Amino acid sequence: MRTLGYILLSSLLLALPLRMEAQESIQSKADAGKKKSSFFSLNSMSVSADIFxxxxxxxxxxxxxxxxxxxxxxxxxxxxxxxxxxxxxTTDETTGIKYKTAAPYYRVGFDYNFSTTKEKPNPPYAILGIFRFAWTSGKYDVQAPPITDPVWGGEASLNLTDVKGSASWAEIGVGLRMKIAKNFHMGWSIRYKARISQKKGEQSQMWYIPGYGINKSTGFGGTYSFIYEIPFK
Amino acid sequence: MRITGNILFGICAALTLMLAACDNGYDCSINNVAYNRIGFYSGSEKLEFPEPLSISLVVNGNDSIIAADAQGEEEIALPMSYTHECDTVVFRYSGNIADTIFVSHRNIVYYQSMECGTVMYHRIGEVRHTRALIDSVAIMHNFVNFDANENLRIYFAQ
Incomplete structure (x- = not known):
């Protein structure tokens, strides 16, 4: 069910930019050759919000x-x-464990635009290579049903609150960004994530790492963003 | 533009498949009891215990035999109490000779994951013992979990 959901959601999200790419192709031809920029010239700044x-x-x-x-x-x-x-x-239906967390996360890195050419220095779309370093730090709660001692008998339970946890990871991925109106873009990315480090407690480790996902050594993630560009030129 | 469109479609399809293949499942540990692993030694050499030997735990005031005939064994794995802070282990040799080991420990309920649940680990603090045949006991790894580390070494008198 979860896999089917992935397919449906990602197909829907990925289909939108393709339609827009066709609409923008005429604009692209008009723009071609008009703008020339040096490699490190500061052209614009963008702010974006992810809805994925x-x-x-x-x-x-x-x-x-x-x-x-x-x-x-x-x-x-x-x-x-x-x-x-x-x-x-969340609460796991099988084990009865309750897990709760809320924490900020941060990523720094860069995108590399593979679609810029001499003929099209500023096309309305961008195929991007994505590189990030990310980290998070926060607290989490875990409550678990008691476990029974198989030899002595008796039970022991777990009730942890405000456990400190942190993790860092790297992300590489690809993305696509399309211009949909003047100064407005939409874009998606998919990213492969590899955990670099994590802080474990004596009795637990983070199950969900904000910004990373389920706490495994590697994983995938994605973004789908609305972008506003502030041109400098 | 047609070529570009095809390339983009290919990328989208590949990425969709990658996303769909994402697996959030955990490999839960097959073990669900962490054992206190004890090795037998004579001097610096590992010892295959040469005499009849039975090993029992004192459970709620009663002897519970873990190994009735441990002759020839060079190590044993013992469960630890989840709720008591000291376990009593009795070694009975031939000729009504016995040694008793008292293992003080802290019990640690450990949360593995939502899917795998919780398990009990232990941290050994102190070990006391009688000296009929046992010369000394050394703590090698005080954290008792699913690793196959030797937690205690019992050195028998030569």
Whole structure:
């Protein structure tokens, strides 16, 4: 059911930019050759908001929201800062364990635009390579039903509150960004994530890492963003 | 533009499949009891215990035999109490000779994950013992979990 949900959601989200790409192709031809920029010229700044994290809450057990700021260096390199928050409050039906957390997360890195050419220095779309370093730090609660001692008898339970946890990870991925109106863009990205470090408690570790997802050594994630560009030229 | 469209479609399709293949499942540990692993030694050498030996735990005031015939064994794994802070282990040798080991420990309910639930680990604090045949007991790894580490070494008198 979760896999089917992934397919439906991602197909829907991915279909939109393709339609817009066709509409913008005429604009692209008109713009071609008009603008020339050096590799490190500061062309614009963008702010964006991601809605994928909210959409994911329809399918999964956690939600996140994030905003990003980047600068456009020569239509090629986009140094980026992303700040978000993730939250989760869930109970496992099988084990009866309750887990709750809410924490901010941060990413820094850059996007590299593969679609800029001499002929099209500023096309209305961008195929991006994405590189990020990310980290989070926060608190979580865990409540578990008692476990029974098989030899001595008796029970022991777990009730942890405000446990401190932190983690860092790296992300690489690809993305696509399309211009939909003057200074407005839409874009998606999919990212492969690899955990670098995590702080474990004596009795627990984070189950859901805000900004990363379920606490495994690697994972996938995505964004679907609305972007407003502030041109400098 | 047609080529560009095809490339974009290909990327979208590949990424969709990657996302769909994402698996959030956990591999839960097969074990559900963490054992206190004890090795037998004579001097610096591992010892296959040469005499008849039975090993029992004192459970709620009664002897509960864990190994009735441990002759020839060089190690044993013992469960630990979830709720008591000291376990009593009795080694009975031939000729009505016995040693008793008292293992003080702290019990740690450990949360693995939502899917795998909780397990009990232990941290050994202190070990006391009688000296009929046992010369000394060393704590090698005080954290008792699912790892196959040797937690205690019992050195028997030569």
């Amino acid at each position: 994290g909210y959409a994911y809450s329809l399918l999964g057990e956690y939600t996140s929201g994030e905003a990003a700021v980047n600068v456009n260096l020569g239509n090629r390199l986009y140094p980026t800062v992303e700040i978000g928050a993730g939250w989760c409050s």
